[in-house]
Amino acid sequence: MDDDGMILNFVTGDDAGAQTSNKKITGGRWKDRRKVRNEMIRKEPNNKRPVREENISKEDQVEIETFESHQSKKQKPNHNNNPSGFVGNRKTKDLDNKISRDKGQTTLPQASEQIVTSLFSSSREIETSVNTNAHDETAVVNPSNAPLAGDNFESFGTHPTLVTHLEEKMRISKPTSIQKLVVPHLMSNLNDNDLFIHAQTGSGKTLAFLLPVLSTLLNMKERIDRTSGAFSLIIAPTRELASQIYQVCLTLTQCCHYLVPCLLIGGERKKSEKARLRKGCNFIIGTPGRILDHLQNTKVIREQLAASLRYVILDEGDKLMELGFEETLTDILKIIHEIPLNPKKFPSLPSRIIHVLCSATTTGSVTKLGNVALKNYRLLSNCKNKKDKSASDLSVAPDQLKQMVTIVPPKLRLVTLGGILSDITKKVQAEDKKDETTRTMVFLSCSDSVEFHFEAFTNMDSACRKLVADSVKQLTRGSTVFPCFDNESDPNVVFYKLHGSLSQQMRSATLKHFATNNDATKGKHLIMFCTDVASRGLDLPHVGTVIEFDPPFSVEDHLHRVGRTARAGRSGDSILFLLPGEEEGYLEHIKPYHPLGWKLLKFDQDILKPAFTSMHVERNDKKQFKDKKKEDVEWDTNATTWHLNIERRILEDDGFKSVAVKGYSSHIRAYTTHISSEKVYFNVRCLHLGHLAKSFGLRERPRAMNAQSKKGANDDPTRRKPKKENPKNVMFSRARLMAKEGASEFNY
Numbered sequence: 128m129d130d131d132g133m134i135l136n137f138v139t140g141d142d143a144g145a146q147t148s149n150k151k152i153t154g155g156r157w158k159d160r161r162k163v164r165n166e167m168i169r170k171e172p173n174n175k176r177p178v179r180e181e182n183i184s185k186e187d188q189v190e191i192e193t194f195e196s197h198q199s200k201k202q203k204p205n206h207n208n209n210p211s212g213f214v215g216n217r218k219t220k221d222l223d224n225k226i227s228r229d230k231g232q233t234t235l236p237q238a239s240e241q242i243v244t245s246l247f248s249s250s251r252e253i254e255t256s257v258n259t260n261a262h263d264e265t266a267v268v269n270p271s272n273a274p275l276a277g278d279n280f281e282s283f284g285t286h287p288t289l290v291t292h293l294e295e296k297m298r299i300s301k302p303t304s305i306q307k308l309v310v311p312h313l314m315s316n317l318n319d320n321d322l323f324i325h326a327q328t329g330s331g332k333t334l335a336f337l338l339p340v341l342s343t344l345l346n347m348k349e350r351i352d353r354t355s356g357a358f359s360l361i362i363a364p365t366r367e368l369a370s371q372i373y374q375v376c377l378t379l380t381q382c383c384h385y386l387v388p389c390l391l392i393g394g395e396r397k398k399s400e401k402a403r404l405r406k407g408c409n410f411i412i413g414t415p416g417r418i419l420d421h422l423q424n425t426k427v428i429r430e431q432l433a434a435s436l437r438y439v440i441l442d443e444g445d446k447l448m449e450l451g452f453e454e455t456l457t458d459i460l461k462i463i464h465e466i467p468l469n470p471k472k473f474p475s476l477p478s479r480i481i482h483v484l485c486s487a488t489t490t491g492s493v494t495k496l497g498n499v500a501l502k503n504y505r506l507l508s509n510c511k512n513k514k515d516k517s518a519s520d521l522s523v524a525p526d527q528l529k530q531m532v533t534i535v536p537p538k539l540r541l542v543t544l545g546g547i548l549s550d551i552t553k554k555v556q557a558e559d560k561k562d563e564t565t566r567t568m569v570f571l572s573c574s575d576s577v578e579f580h581f582e583a584f585t586n587m588d589s590a591c592r593k594l595v596a597d598s599v600k601q602l603t604r605g606s607t608v609f610p611c612f613d614n615e616s617d618p619n620v621v622f623y624k625l626h627g628s629l630s631q632q633m634r635s636a637t638l639k640h641f642a643t644n645n646d647a648t649k650g651k652h653l654i655m656f657c658t659d660v661a662s663r664g665l666d667l668p669h670v671g672t673v674i675e676f677d678p679p680f681s682v683e684d685h686l687h688r689v690g691r692t693a694r695a696g697r698s699g700d701s702i703l704f705l706l707p708g709e710e711e712g713y714l715e716h717i718k719p720y721h722p723l724g725w726k727l728l729k730f731d732q733d734i735l736k737p738a739f740t741s742m743h744v745e746r747n748d749k750k751q752f753k754d755k756k757k758e759d760v761e762w763d764t765n766a767t768t769w770h771l772n773i774e775r776r777i778l779e780d781d782g783f784k785s786v787a788v789k790g791y792s793s794h795i796r797a798y799t800t801h802i803s804s805e806k807v808y809f810n811v812r813c814l815h816l817g818h819l820a821k822s823f824g825l826r827e828r829p830r831a832m833n834a835q836s837k838k839g840a841n842d843d844p845t846r847r848k849p850k851k852e853n854p855k856n857v858m859f860s861r862a863r864l865m866a867k868e869g870a871s872e873f874n875y
């Protein structure tokens with residue numbers, strides 16, 4: 128018997144019903160008509176798609192589950208009765224029903240065989256056949272977050288050294304709309320209101336608050352240097368975002384070397400941070416936990432802030448609240464307000480501390496933070512009004528963003544992702560832009576899922592090498608990861624992974640490699656698998672495509688994810704993956720945030736067919752189908768072979784299998800954490816767990832989970848009865864958590 132002992136079913140339904148469709152069925156209810164029609168299709172012998180034998184060698188000429196048996200399951204999808212999702216489960220299947228598709232013979236499978244359902248059959252139909260929010264391809268669109276042509280920074284009183292520096296070193300000469308609102312306000316001595324900044328993604332908020340502060344310092348008559356004290360405290364929710372603001376501040380202060388920023392983030396050595404604080408700094412930038420830690424335990428930081436602090440900036444306020452930093456921020460503000468301020472020391476600066484809160488939304492928990500942090504504030508917003516005013520007060524996606532949506536059955540998710548990434552790579556290579564770097568970000572729900580997808584794409588044939596550490600791998604010649612690669616040419620693709628469970632050093636090194644244009648990245652397609660740790664505020668240069676492979680956890684997250692592309696007036700694409708069924712309803716939910724609409728992509732015709740037609744997909748077990756040219760192999764056979772390669776690797780490699788099982792389990796767990804208002808679209812009970820397992824290369828749900836369901840439990844953690852914990856253990860774990868809290872930032 129063959130190595131896998133696979134039983135395959137190649138049914139795409141493309142041709143099915145070709146003849147039957149001509150016969151009109153009338154009368155009765157539509158459900159009955161559909162039933163009769165399906166019966167007719169099943170009885171039609173010519174409607175069965177012939178088995179493609181090209182890639183199946185004689186040894187694994189396998190039995191094929193009939194379309195009939197699959198269809199009958201299809202009509203009555205019952206997830207509870209068939210939790211594995213594999214209609215071909217050996218234990219439950221009546222073997223007599225299986226008919227060898229090739230010659231119509233009935234053959235019993237051998238003991239070692241595993242039954243594998245077709246990739247191209249689904250238990251749910253796609254309902255969104257009509258796009259109710261179609262994008263008008265012919266309409267001329269003006270970028271909504273681009274610099275404004277008719278304005279300049281000089282007119283706001285920006286210091287000339289800074290204006291020259293911006294133009295020469297950063298190629299920035301015109302302000303964006305939010306900068307036009309914020310810069311004059313913060314620079315005017317007449318306005319000492321606090322500010323609430325509400326702006327679209329990629330509209331230049333960082334410069335909007337850094338420029339006026341720095342310019343005010345440069346305009347001062349007093350001589351200042353790093354020992355003059357910290358004038359500004361900037362707090363960001365994630366280490367990555369804090370580091371990025373620090374980098375922008377470093378670049379800006381290159382024109383005034385005597386002013387120094389300092390970064391305080393979790394995961395770095397506190398001792399070296401203290402040493403830097405002791406030397407003196409004018410901008411303190413960091414994450415809440417570490418800043419509070421220093422405020423409570425490092426005397427020198429309080430000395431730095433005394434007398435000089437005038438600006439407290441809270442970036443991504445809504446995320447700060449979402450991550451549970453409310454108490455930490457309240458403590459920080461309390462300590463700061465207790466430090467005595469001497470307005471006479473720097474008379475040209477505001478006589479009180481100005482608080483600035485930046486947020487993607489003006490409603491919800493951020494208003495609570497606003498109440499704590501802001502006094503007598505002004506709201507400055509560049510957000511357009513949405514059509515639907517009842518929706519929460521979020522900005523809309525940038526006008527120039529090309530949003531696409533694809534509804535993909537759970538079994539086909541992985542291969543469709545492979546298809547999209549292959550299509551983008553092919554396009555880049557066809558354009559032959561040797562000096563340009565293309566960047567794609569793939570958003571996943573959890574760290575374990577990132578690990579699985581990174582492994583699946585980088586180790587498919589071991590043809591890759593590490594560039595930085597385990598988190599950055601470049602594909603090498605001879606790689607078959609994508610169907611578009613041929614053996615002779617260099618793939619020019621580098622994969623990255625980024626999530627909160629990686630060490631801070633690895634996270635920083637990975638991001639730096641992804642964001643830098645140099646010889647290692649020139650002319651390459653850089654693909655990053657990441658969690659939402661990369662969705663907030665990160666400004667990565669020229670991200671061409673954002674793929675939301677797992678649905679976002681809220682509309683805010685969706686807007687921030689897609690906002691990694693189409694920044695500062697540049698173009699960008701974004702693709703949202705949804706499952707057929709309840710998830711399709713999510714489109715109505717996000718409609719108000721996409722006033723210019725989206726394009727619906729058919730996963731088979733628009734993605735898989737172009738990716739896998741006439742492509743070179745070899746079996747990774749080296750078995751070849753003789754006398755077949757690659758042009759003769761149909762795209763769905765190629766796609767199936769590609770997927771089987773991953774399944775085979777999982778069967779052979781226990782390490783990879785455990786990565787896949789972990790990825791799958793964590794994905795399901797993460798799915799249960801969708802916010803309650805969106806659970807109607809993302810309900811774990813509606814998931815076809817068996818089919819979803821397939822998209823993690825697993826031929827059935829992991830055994831542990833099966834065992835659980837046998838015991839009467841199910842995979843929805845929300846439905847499990849919580850175990851009663853020993854009160855002593857609860858106390859200890861709380862104590863450990865409290866001890867950790869000071870040093871750790873949110874990991875996801």
Ligand SMILES: Nc1ncnc2c1ncn2[C@@H]1O[C@H](COP(=O)(O)OP(=O)(O)OP(=O)(O)O)[C@@H](O)[C@H]1O
Pocket residue numbers: 274298299300301302303306326327328329330331332333334663664665666690691694695
């Ligand atoms: N006036 C300008 N002209 C051209 N480019 C600009 C201008 N201001 C900022 N940029 C660039 O726009 C990009 C986005 O800026 P920034 O990261 O500050 O946006 P943001 O509004 O904070 O985005 P997000 O909401 O995603 O956090 C950066 O690359 C920045 O250099």
